[in-house]
Amino acid sequence: MNNLETLKNKxxxxxxxxxxxxxxxxxxxxxxxxxxGDGLGLDSLDAVELVVIIQKNFGVQIIDMxxxxxxxxxxxxxxxxxxxxxxxxx
Amino acid sequence: MDTNKEKTTxxxxxxxxxxxxxxIKQRLHALGHWIFYVTMKFFGHKGAYILLWPVVGSxxxxxxxxxxxxxxxxxKRFPNKRCYWLDTFKLVHSFSQVLVDRAWLxxxxxxxxxxxxxxLKTLKKLIAKGKGLILLxxxxxxxQVAFSNLPDLNVPVNVLMxxxxxxxxxxxxxxxxxxxPFHIIRNDGFMGGLIEASAALSKGxxxxxxADRYVHGPYARVKFLGYETRVPIGAYMLAAITAxxxxxxxxxxxxxxxxxxxxxxxxxxxxxxxxxxEQEMQKYAxxxxxxxxxxxxxxxxQWYNFYDFWKQ
Numbered sequence: 517m518n519n520l521e522t523l524k525n526k527x528x529x530x531x532x533x534x535x536x537x538x539x540x541x542x543x544x545x546x547x548x549x550x551x552x553g554d555g556l557g558l559d560s561l562d563a564v565e566l567v568v569i570i571q572k573n574f575g576v577q578i579i580d581m582x583x584x585x586x587x588x589x590x591x592x593x594x595x596x597x598x599x600x601x602x603x604x605x606x
Numbered sequence: 607m608d609t610n611k612e613k614t615t616x617x618x619x620x621x622x623x624x625x626x627x628x629x630i631k632q633r634l635h636a637l638g639h640w641i642f643y644v645t646m647k648f649f650g651h652k653g654a655y656i657l658l659w660p661v662v663g664s665x666x667x668x669x670x671x672x673x674x675x676x677x678x679x680x681x682k683r684f685p686n687k688r689c690y691w692l693d694t695f696k697l698v699h700s701f702s703q704v705l706v707d708r709a710w711l712x713x714x715x716x717x718x719x720x721x722x723x724x725x726l727k728t729l730k731k732l733i734a735k736g737k738g739l740i741l742l743x744x745x746x747x748x749x750q751v752a753f754s755n756l757p758d759l760n761v762p763v764n765v766l767m768x769x770x771x772x773x774x775x776x777x778x779x780x781x782x783x784x785x786x787p788f789h790i791i792r793n794d795g796f797m798g799g800l801i802e803a804s805a806a807l808s809k810g811x812x813x814x815x816x817a818d819r820y821v822h823g824p825y826a827r828v829k830f831l832g833y834e835t836r837v838p839i840g841a842y843m844l845a846a847i848t849a850x851x852x853x854x855x856x857x858x859x860x861x862x863x864x865x866x867x868x869x870x871x872x873x874x875x876x877x878x879x880x881x882x883x884e885q886e887m888q889k890y891a892x893x894x895x896x897x898x899x900x901x902x903x904x905x906x907x908q909w910y911n912f913y914d915f916w917k918q
Contacts, residue, residue, distance in 0.1 A: 536880050552797075560797040561824070561843045561883075564804045568847055571808075579805045581796045588797075 523595045526573075534569050535562055547592045555590075563588065570594075576601040646710055651717070654706045655862070662699045666691060672698060678914050682831040683906050693907070700907040704748050704859060711751060718863070719751055725855075725869030732851055732872070733761055738807030740845050740852045742894055744818035745910045746901065747857035752867045753814065754787050763788040764806045765814040766799050788814070798823070800844060807848045814855075815841040817894050818911060820918045826884055826891040831899060835916040839887035846877040852890070854897045858905045870897035 528542035535558070549555035552563065566588070567578050576598050578584040587597035638661075646654045665672050676694045684693060711717050723729075732739050741763075743749055756763065765788045791799040791806070791813070803813045818837065825836040845852045854871040875890045877883055902909055 538881065559823075560800045561840065561847070563797040564800045564844060565847050565880075567801055567804055577805070577808070578801065581802055584801055585796050 519599060520595055523599060524591050527591055527595055527598075530569055530573060531556075531566070535565060545591060548590045551588055551590060551594070570598065574598050574602065575605065642706065642709065643713070646706075646713060651706070651710045651714075651862070654710065655703065658699060658702050658706065662695060662702055665698060666695045675912050678916070679831075679909055679911070682833060682916075683902060683909075685832075696907040697909070700859070701910050701912075704910070707748065707751060707859070707863075719748075720861075720864045721752055721867060722860075722865070723756070723867045728869055728872065729759065729853065732853065733759055733810070733812070736810040738810050738848070738850050739812055740807070740841055740850055741812055741814040741855045742817040742841055742852055743814060743855050743857070744816060744898055746818075746898070747905065747908045748859045748865045749857045752857035752865050756787075756867070759812065761811050762806070762809075763812045763814060764791050764803065765789070766791045766793050766803055767816065768793050798840070800840065803844060804848050807844075807850050813844075815844075817841050817891075818898065818915075824884055824887075826888040828888070828892045828895045830895045830916070831902075833916050836918055837891050837895060839884065839891055842875040842887040842890040843877060843883060845890075846875040846887075849874075852894075854894055856897070856901045858901070858908055870901060 524547055525542065528545045531537065531545070532540060532542050537556075540556070545556060551566075552558050552560075558566070567584075570576055570578065578587065583597070587594050642654055642657065645657050649656075673690070673694055676697050677690050680687075680690045680693045680697065684690070687693070707719070711719070729739075743753075753763070753765070767790060789806075791802045793799045795802065803815075806813050820836045820838045824839050824843070826839045827834050828837055842852065844850070851872060851874050853869055856868060856870055858866045858868070860866045871893055873890060873893055875887065877886050879886060
């Protein structure tokens with residue numbers, strides 16, 4: 517399993533655990549489903565928590581709102597964003 | 607067919623009349639602004655204040671709507687009174703003075719207001735911790751003038767607000783040829799501006815949020831002046847998630863060109879169970895509202911939410 521797949525699975529586990537999503541399992545989260553609104557149904561407060569979670573677990577900060585908007589579209593885009601940032605930082 | 611044609615014609619005529627009335631109303635408003643502008647230009651701040659008396663007096667005497675709106679609050683604040691005409695005058699007069707003050711400061715770059723900040727040491731201590739802080743305020747007093755003249759706190763100040771307020775704030779500083787001293791985060795932006803706010807807090811900055819008006823989103827039910835209402839809880843959740851302190855800071859006009867900025871409470875929201883966030887945040891929302899009630903005991907006529915606050 518490559519880095520991207522590993523990261524996506526890890527993200528799903530963290531999201532379900534730390535955001536305390538009770539009616540969904542990590543396996544049920546579609547890589548391309550929207551994170552907010554329809555799809556996973558997260559709200560703006562979950563978004564703030566997600567920012568903190570990403571910083572804590574992956575050392576990546578979301579400061580620019582435009583890149584944040586793109587990164588937060590789905591698990592797929594978020595994982596790619598984190599990997600890109602980690603490569604830049606190293 | 608003829609009946610339908612008549613109805614359409616009548617509807618069209620009614621629409622035309624409504625549009626005409628709206629245009630007349632807009633023109634009267636513009637005329638009113640122009641009269642105040644000319645008065646301030648030739649007779650200064652004092653002249654505009656004097657003009658307020660007959661203008662506000664006319665509203666209080668002739669407008670039933672003003673009484674309907676103000677009495678929602680006044681009857682709760684002063685439950686034992688029978689007649690509220692004088693209180694309505696004081697409330698509307700107080701608000702009008704704040705509008706005149708803002709216009710005066712905008713038109714006259716040399717004009718200055720003298721401010722006093724109570725709790726500056728506490729504020730500086732919290733800022734020095736580098737974790738950022740959330741300043742909670744409300745639509746009372748003279749917040750825009752006060753916030754734009756906060757003493758140098760050595761950290762950027764961000765204000766989470768909606769679009770119309772942003773325009774008014776920017777316009778005020780444009781008139782004074784000054785850059786806006788705080789950064790505006792629009793709450794209709796990406797994720798309600800909360801991500802930008804949390805990024806600012808992570809850099810140790812200040813984020814100011816108006817915590818009284820509820821529009822949408824998660825809320826808590828609180829007791830205010832003896833009656834239940836809803837208030838937003840986003841600010842407390844943001845504080846809990848980012849482990850940031852909340853400072854309740856309210857401003858008051860204390861004289862013709864004097865104001866007070868005072869810290870009324872400081873607390874650290876914690877959220878143990880996110881699925882019960884409304885219940886968990888209720889106590890923090892109540893703390894804010896209790897501080898607001900204490901403020902209104904001293905400054906009862908500086909409440910500027912002119913709608914049914916208990917039905918929001």
